[in-house]
Amino acid sequence: MLANKISNARICVLEYASQWFGKGAVDQRVDQVAEKLLYYIKQNRSDHNKTPIIFVAHCLGGIILEKALLFSRLRQAVFPSIFPYIVGCVFLGTPFRGTKTQKKALALANMAEMVGLGVASSLLKVLEEDSELLMDMLDDFVRLTKEAQIRVFCFYEAQKSNIMSPFTKSAIVKQQEKIVDKAHATFPGVESLDLDSDHFGMNKYASPKDANFDLVAAQIKETANRAPRILKSRENSASAKLVNESKYRELLDFLRENFSDLDSVVKGLYRRKNIADVAASANVTQSESKDSNSSWIIEDEAFSQWREAKASQLLWIHGPTVQKSIASSVIEDLEKMNIGKSDEQESIVLSFFCAESDEYRRAFPSVLKLLIRQMIAADQDLAVHLLSDTKDSKKSGKQDFDKEALSKTAVLWDALQNMVASYAGRVYILVYGVDELSEDSLEQFLGYLRDVPGKNEKPGEQNEEPAIKWVLLTRLKRPDVIKALKGRAHEIDFADEKNAEKVNDDLWGHISFQVDQLKIAAPLKYFLKRHIHSRAQGNEVYVSLVIQEVKNKQAMGQVQHADIRALLESFPYGLTNMYEHIRKRVLTPTSEGIEYTKEILRCLALAQRAPTLRELAIMADLPHEDETDLETLKRYVIQCGSFVTLRGADYDEEAMTVEWIDSTARIHLENFAKDELAMDLRKMQHGIIALRCLQYVYAYTSGLVEAENDGKDAEEDSDTDEEDDDSDSNSEAQGEDDSGSTGTHEAEDDHEAEENQEDNDHEAGENQEEDNDHEAEDNDEAEDNEENESSTENRKAALKYPMENWLEHAKLSDPDVISEFGTGHAFWEKESPLRQSWWDDLSSLQMFESQTNVSALHVAALADYPALVEYLLKNGWDEDIHQEDSLGFQPLCAACHVGNNEIVQQILDAGADIHYISGSVTAQYKATALSTAAENGHRKIVQTLIDRGADINTTSEDWGTPL
DSSP states (O other), X not given: OHHHHSTTOOOOOOOOOGGGOOOSOHHHHHHHHHHHHHHHHHHTSOXXXXXXXXXXXXXXXXXXXXXXHHHHHHTTTTSTTTGGGEEXXXXXXOOTTOBSSHHHHHHHHHHHHHTTSOOHHHHHHHHBTTOHHHHHHHHHHHHHHHHHTOEEEEEEEXXXXXXXXXXXXXXXXXXXXXXXXXXXXXOTTXXXXXXXXXXXXXXXXSSTTOHHHHHHHHHHHHHHHHHHHHHHHHHHHHHTOSSOHHHHHHHHHHHTTTOSOHHHHHTTTOOOHHHHTHHHHTTSOHHHHOSOOOTHHHHSXXXXXXXXXXSOEXXXXXXXXXXXXXXXXXXXXXXXXXXXXXXTTOXXXXXXXXXXXXXXXXXXXXXXHHHXXXXXXXXXXXXXXXXXXXXXXXXXXXXXXXXXXXXXXHXXXXXXXXXXXHOSSOEEEEXXXXXXXXXXXXXXXXXXXTTSOOTTSOOOXXXXXXXXXXXXEEOSOOHHHHHHHTTTSEEEETTSGGXXXXXXXXXXXXXXXXXXXXXXOHHHHHHHHHHHHHHSTTOHHHHHHHHHHHHHHHHTTOOSHHHHHHHHHTOOSSHHHHHHHHHHHHTOTTSTTHHHHHHHHHHHHHOSSOOBHHHHHHHTTOOGGGTTOHHHHHHHHHTTGGGEEEESOTTOGGGXXXXXXSHHHHHHHHHHSTTTTTGGGXXXXXXXXXXXXXXXXXXXXXXXXXXXXXXXXXXHHHHHHHHHHHHHHHHHHHHHHHTTOOOHHHXXXXXXXXXXHHHHHTOOSOSOHXXXXXXXXXXXXXXXXXXXXXXXXXXXXXXXXXXXXXXXXXXXXXGGGGGGSOTTSGGGSTTOHHHHHHHHTOTTTOSSTTOXXXXXXXXXXXXXXXXXXXXXXXXXXXXXXXXXXXXXXXXXXXXXHHTOHHHHHHHHHTTOOTTOOBTTTTOSOOBOHHHHHHHTTOHHHHHHHHHTTOOTTOOBTTTBSOO
16 A cells, blocks of 8 residues: 555565564563564665665564664664665654553553563563663664654554453453553654554554555655655765764763663763653653752752853752752753753753762763763764874874773863863753762862862953853762862752751652652552651651662562551661661571671672672672572572662663662661671771682683683584585585486475475474484584574673672782682683683773783783782792783883882882883884883883883884883
8 A cells, every 4th residue: 555655665564573582681682673673674675775764663663663773873884774774763652651551561561572572571660651771762762863864753542442452352351541642652852643543553554545544654755755855964964073973983882881870870860851751841840750859959049150150160069968869850950951942052961970889980080981971972073072193093094092091080181171162052060979989089070170260269261161060969078078169169058957948848759759669559658658758857868778678578578568567667767777777687696698698798898889699699609509590699688688779770680780778878887887797807808809709700711711612623523524524425426427317406406495394394204314314413513503602602791890800809908818819720821811811801901902912910010919910920920021912012011001110110120121112022012111101101110210220212113212
């Protein structure tokens, strides 16, 4: 029918195939089907085909289409003729934002299970209203269609559906509801119409005269008519970009390294409501739109003065009750200011949520990286400020950036300032938990903020632009923060008596939101809200503790009103008393699994970042049989009480992290459970964690190398078998030729036909016995290959925490822990493949990309670990001082690169050549120790090298003289 409407259209229909069925993580199933869609198109469309593409998708097919478009943009090298030529998408009842009720979600989940997108029970969480997976995908999809100028049109159902109809033929069972209503089948700014149909009939039409068909066909035709203009406009826009797409994507990936859950770091509790919710929420009450009624903040006089000032200014929101929800609400309020503004007037809101429990979230360079990432995500051209003018880029004529330079605070700060200066609109930067930055990072940050004029200061010429509006939120009374901001910043003090009522109202909104997320009956919800509010004494951390306690009870199967009420009535008033109550219960000597509980709490107190469940199992040495059982691991966490919580997406439990409910929980235990947790023995505990992690590294790398060797052996055996088969075949063929037989090609064709028939019908025994033998051998080989591939795939999924942090924990322990490393292990051998396989995935220590052939001494120097350097030099690794890595650097150069003067002197004392030009063998980089130290700004090392006789006039090919 559509061919009659658009005569020159090439129409292709793709249905879900049975081989796509299967169980597994929902997001993985969506990814797999989306990828199959792209490969299907690729098979039916040449790489040079420039015909415009219009997609039409019904229901959950639209979710697949969203993901496919996102994939096609990122993988244009694989699918070159797809994304550049997509001009439009028509969606029929796609649940972009899930669906409102459990019954509707179940209907969609069952449909999804029928077409192979996963198991209905696990899909329910995803298909809930505003589920995190769907909202994140919608956010990315809307941004993509806007940037690429793809026309999107959404149809939604006008009639109610019998939600039981797809699953039962009984006419008796009926339940009429709209499954995906307008609010969930559309999003702000998209064109849309209703179809006079129920959900299941939106893609079914009686005839070419069907009114619904006319409506859908008309929009497809309209998009086809616009296709030439869309492609031309996109081409003009792309040619005008200052940074090409591939380099831009590479920059985005680099800037987000070490952050798996980007949303929680950048937005806290605020989940990109600006696309799907902000416009709509402008017309609803605050309590309906978010978990915190903090709009009073933007009405505060201090806020108004800060916002109206033309120059860069600081706004400091502080007090013990300033929680993440407050920061999230401020972000949303700032985003709302963009409603109704043109692109030129639109402001950018950048944000970062610090956390002292995570080594990256407490580091100032990480803050700057993610602020910059948000800038270039808003305007791709701003990424030009990150490109480097290197010799390699000049020679090749290609755009490039220097990863090493973009890890330095000064370079990142300057890049951010330059971007803001280039941006036409205003830039707001919100940083929550400034007081949770590490000592060095906080000192750096406050140092840079000294250049921002105070509220009563007149900005100098250099301060007039760029006008960054800083919002800083803190909870702790840190003297250095108070000294830097008091009197200079506009202040909103949550502890001020005048704000008490507003803060209390804000707390009630937060309690209501948190309780509403629990799946409990209305009477219990009502009791829970009133009870928590009466005992929280204005503290949101208290609220979080109670909510977590209730969740823990639910997870253990105690969901009755009486159980929950009894639990709540046992809780005392106030945060300090609540912490003491939980501590006494959890650390009672007779508590179940008490020793594992104490070990988990000790490990979390010393963790470099929040570990996943499986990573925690390694750190805390939980029973080996439980290491991969996520449900059992959750029970260990629950035994720790509400001191700790799981954070992350419910649909991806593997990636969920175990974290303190709040930093004050860790502080409480360190102060009041010092004896129970042996907190005075921190160095010893660091050593224990280091050795557990190192054991994992040994086991993982040994298994990986063994699997690779087995794969090579299998491949060699396969090659040998093929040679033997070829020899036998040649002999048989020669015999046939000698006897005068004919029709060889026909026989081969018949044999192929039989094999194809056998594959299609899944039958056996149709071929001759000899063919069956060959087929059995082939099947065995295929199964072996599948097992090898599966094993390799599983091996690749290394646990990052032990791989990345065993050295950090060892450095924080006493030096004698090194004697327990077991340096007789193959990991420490010269040119060890185990060490190299570990090193390949360890970008944090590498001087440059693709650095290989690192010796044990290279590792110790680059890890900034003097005690390990000393141990290696004294115990037989002194020959490593002359070994070059793949880039041409000896350990001395590596030490000069890192900047540890003690290690430099250790290596020199062991006999390293101070005049040696690294790279004289491999010639990738040529540099002396002195030029390396000078290039990286390590003045003390430069002085040490000169004092020891380094020639200041020595010239390296790449970096010249040290001067």
